[in-house]
Amino acid sequence: MPLYEYLCRDCGMKFELLRGINQADEPAPCTQCGSHRTGRLISLFAAVSDGKIVAGPTGCTTCSSHTCAGCGLHG
Template identity: 75%
Template structure:
């Protein structure tokens, strides 16, 4: 089952739910306040193979420093 990201329109909490694809757009109760006023977010990802980005972001999404000399992904 896929992992989906949601945002609560009442308290602003972002949370994830593991649910079937058929349920992806069903109401999801907020993990913080229980509100059903939530919406599914667009989830972004990056795939790295042999030290090169093969899908998703071409930036340094895998590290916090955002400098290639630090993470070594794009050197």
């Protein structure tokens, strides 16, 4: 089962979850604050500073521009 990395948009917590591939883009509650405003990181490209994503593809795999209804990480 693959290990996925997630970032909480509320508290900046990064956490990892073992999930099935078909669950990878489902919302993952933050392990620290319980927020559901989290997004999956693509580790090789994401750059995080002070809990904010500053570069690279972020959020879910359907994020392609400034807005993504899938994960809400943008906008």
